[in-house]
Amino acid sequence: MTATKKESEIKNTENSTPSTLSDAPIGVFDSGVGGLTVVREIMRNLPNEKIVYFGDTARVPYGSKSQENVIRFSKQIIHFLRTQGVKAIVIACNTASALALDAVESDLDIPIIGVIKPGAHMAAKATHNKRVGVIGTESTIRSRTYDRFIQQQDPEIVVFGKACPLFVPLVEEGWLKDSVTEEVARRYLSELLRKDIDTLVLGCTHYPLIRSLVGKIAGDQVTLVNPAYETAQELRRLLEQEQLINTGENNKKDEMHQFYVSDAAEKFGEFANSILPYDVKRARKINIEEY
């Protein structure tokens, strides 16, 4: 083991960064399966990056939890991901990005990003009439974190938030193109659309999976912002800046990505395989309370 490590270190002195670091995986976590839409964008946009994913399926959903608990959960998960030797961390959960990112980033010596800032930046860029809608879980909307980051870019932008608590269970039921989901979306969005928004942020990681349905109701005049995609772009910039991009030359095809959950690993694996461009052979269950 030590010998192999040494060999690869020697081999990689030609590169600007030691292989042990740029070859390391990206840690991605979420309260459950939703963060897999972020994993999907990372796989599509940074195909050489290895991923260690943790889905906190034993404590899902974070949307109804207090800030104190969400911070505690996030610290445990970051501790676990560090044991997996990750070079950077993506909080692929809007609630944890809103409630915990500030509290955890100061303690870390590796880069960490959430999904909210990249989404907020794109929304501020996309809007012409300076009226932006944000949909998400109750706690994301209540925290007004999107509002804050959007208005940091341009204080003149007016942000309208709307919590849509039924979208997550509808997506998890698999009713993605469905008359019930459409009626629910129509009700949730009508209030926002009356505000004459021209940009709508899909502020929950499950929502990209009903993107086309939401787009149909919002209409062509509304630009949809997908923070999962923007986060993958932000991650690329960050890795380039820190010279941490994986060139892929030391990657092994087999089990390039690792998936961990705190409960119900089998069900997770099925959902993961239904949305990822990657064959998830198994998800491993760990006791996250031990971290």
Add this chain to the structure above:
Amino acid sequence: MTATKKESEIKNTENSTPSTLSDAPIGVFDSGVGGLTVVREIMRNLPNEKIVYFGDTARVPYGSKSQENVIRFSKQIIHFLRTQGVKAIVIACNTASALALDAVESDLDIPIIGVIKPGAHMAAKATHNKRVGVIGTESTIRSRTYDRFIQQQDPEIVVFGKACPLFVPLVEEGWLKDSVTEEVARRYLSELLRKDIDTLVLGCTHYPLIRSLVGKIAGDQVTLVNPAYETAQELRRLLEQEQLINTGENNKKDEMHQFYVSDAAEKFGEFANSILPYDVKRARKINIEEY
């Protein structure tokens, strides 16, 4: 404090049981707010009984958790309720009744009941054509606990289960008499109704809140069984048998019932006040992981 206790003990030697025991509260717990429908039935049917309720709002929902975790959570909660001096415990949660009751009752020296056995017994009594439907969360249905208890009463009864994962979020959204909820219910129930059932068990504590809507779709020929009501009746029988009925003479009107949660106490209080015939002044938040 000690003096007061002594006084009441002396005063109650006339009664068949010491006041300290029959005056003690009933412990009731659930994964969140759903168990309040059981509390409502206890308040209606046993108005002299004091209640200490614990809602595990930090770890809700149990429906998607593994048996191992549900047992661990239940043991922690029972430990907490014992610190409150309860004389009996009601597991007002179908998932915990299905997955944890067997594992926890052997360690206890006070009576404990779940919601499933009383509901199952009534279903077996109510059916004429021996075809019973059960609706509930995924894990309750998967566990087939209702099936087992119903067939213990009469092995000839055929039980048809159907998981309805959207009902809980629809109830929590407050869409109780609503066209979306009706359409969702129509889809969920159509399969069961084709099986020619004459009895339907509302196998999740949230479901009594959409009882009239479910009854409308199921039709007059289907008897609805509400395990919350049956559990209150079973609790009465148990307290009578153990001579633990509270006569109410030592009750103080003020704060007769206590409500505890593991998260988001304020939101819990609002929901509780919307369904209980009692003014919940406050719910207290505790750290259940410490128990």
